[in-house]
Amino acid sequence: MDRSLLDALFAQAVAKAQPGLAVRLNLPAKPRGRTIVVGAGKASAQMARAFEAAWDGPLTGLVVTRYGYAAVCERIEIVEAAHPVPDQAGYLAARRIMETVSGLSHDDLVVALISGGGSSLLPAPAAGLTLEDEQAINRALLASGAPIGVMNLLRSQFSTIKGGRLAARAAPARVATLVVSDVPGDDPAIVASGPTIALAGTRELARKYATLYRLALPPAAMALLAGDDNLAPIPDAKSPAPGSVRIIASAALSLEAAAELARSHGVGAAILSDAIEGEARDVAQVHAAMAREIAVRSRPFSKPVVLLSGGETTVTLRGKGRGGRNAEFLLAFAIATDGVDGISALAADTDGIDGSEDNAGAYADGTTAMRLRKAGIDPLVALANNDAYSAFAAIGDLLVTGPTGTNVNDFRAILIR
Known part of the structure; x- marks a missing residue:
């Protein structure tokens, strides 16, 4: 990753x-x-x-x-x-x-x-x-x-x-x-x-x-x-x-700064939107579909590229697990990109706390779902239980920053090499 x-x-x-x-x-x-x-x-x-x-x-x-x-x-x-x-x-x-x-x-x-x-x-x-x-x-x-x-x-x-x-x-x-x-x-x-x-x-x-x-x-x-x-x-x-x-x-200014940094590293950057809303798991499906298309067919953007987005997704509670909207986004993203090479992602709240847990967010890539299964966790069951925090904690993929001193909502970066 x-x-x-x-x-x-x-x-x-x-x-x-x-x-x-x-x-x-x-x-x-x-x-x-x-x-x-x-x-x-x-x-x-x-x-x-x-x-x-x-x-x-x-x-x-x-x-x-x-x-x-x-x-x-x-x-x-x-x-x-x-x-x-x-x-x-x-x-x-x-x-x-x-x-x-x-x-x-x-x-x-x-x-x-x-x-x-x-x-x-x-x-x-x-x-x-x-x-x-x-x-x-x-x-x-x-x-x-x-x-x-x-x-x-x-x-x-x-x-x-x-x-x-x-x-x-x-x-x-x-x-x-x-x-x-x-x-x-x-x-x-x-x-x-x-x-x-x-x-x-x-x-x-x-x-x-x-x-x-x-x-x-x-x-x-x-x-x-x-x-x-x-x-x-x-x-x-x-x-x-x-x-x-x-x-x-605002999120728009932060995304523009991140895009400029990516380009300075020789990686293309595409800001999808600073105002994305909707169920975290559904938004993840759309992001994952774009990432797969780029990874396999190099369209609509050429590799290497990072997809950047912001906004505030939501989570409708169905289970009794632990996890915020960014971890839930990444768990659904990991399921949708299972086994796809060259994709890695970070999703986190810019204030340093994803919902009510102690993490800002987490990381995911094409091996995440496999590593979860090896750890004895079925990613589909974890998603159904809204238990993304526990899933990423089990494989050491939580992002923990502590309070950052600001808050311009969610930040998502999906890197396709």
Whole structure:
């Protein structure tokens, strides 16, 4: 397996998405009044450290990130909470953030540092709901196979901070939002369920999605969703709080950086898309078909070439195994390329954690399925049980990086020699 180049490509993609330089290049204009920094997400602590270093005026702030993702700041408080299912620490942090932006004036500036993972890190249940209800909602969404846009529209229905409500609380202060995007298409309203941006969507649409994806929601959430009394009102998207929104890092930029590195090594590079969605195992079938075509017939691209793609696939839970969407993608990919020479692949989450396990992703090649069988693991059974983590752990093919300090979603590199 050609891991050295695959590792280099992943490292380059992650490096391009680091928030340090991106934050410095996107500083908002200074206010006449106070500067208050708030934020949430897997990259938010690194963003806070970069903002604090670049801002030469006074500031205060509070940012919440995932456990293990904190960074050292002097003026901005960093709080850690749970992801992907929220906990009490996130609940308390969300309340404090809403209090932090309350009572501001036209002269004040709120800087919102938003990155992927912020949805679960900012639990703020609507009236009639509890933290336990929001935890149950998240578990149902994570198991549903719904795309991220659908999940975050539903999350916003049950929240007092998501869907632009944080910006509404900050009014009349100016709100400048800096976003490290982890969503296909880079819609900033979807990242972290858009705490400073109203999401496009209605209560009626949310009800349709809940039915379509057969969500097992708690009774209080079902009651809220069934009504039209807007217990958690969505701000008027036509009159947002004054301010600005900037995407400062994204999958597209990371893929372009990886492609440039591949070409410098004498390997062609084709970026398939930075916005691929769908079931991980189905997306794997398409990628595998392309890889086989290139390996056998050198079309539509000539060898050597690396196929690069990003976005966010989903996993509909069918079994009780362990594994995130990138490991599941690779297990299905390994089955589809079983015995094909010259193909090796890496798939990983750029934040360093694939789902809820300790790995960023894994590696696979034409020998993976054979090696799994030699280890006593039937790859088809493992896939049916959503047990990709255990499968790759058994043959030493997990990719473990630890937290990377950023998050622009999934990165896939398929090398055909």
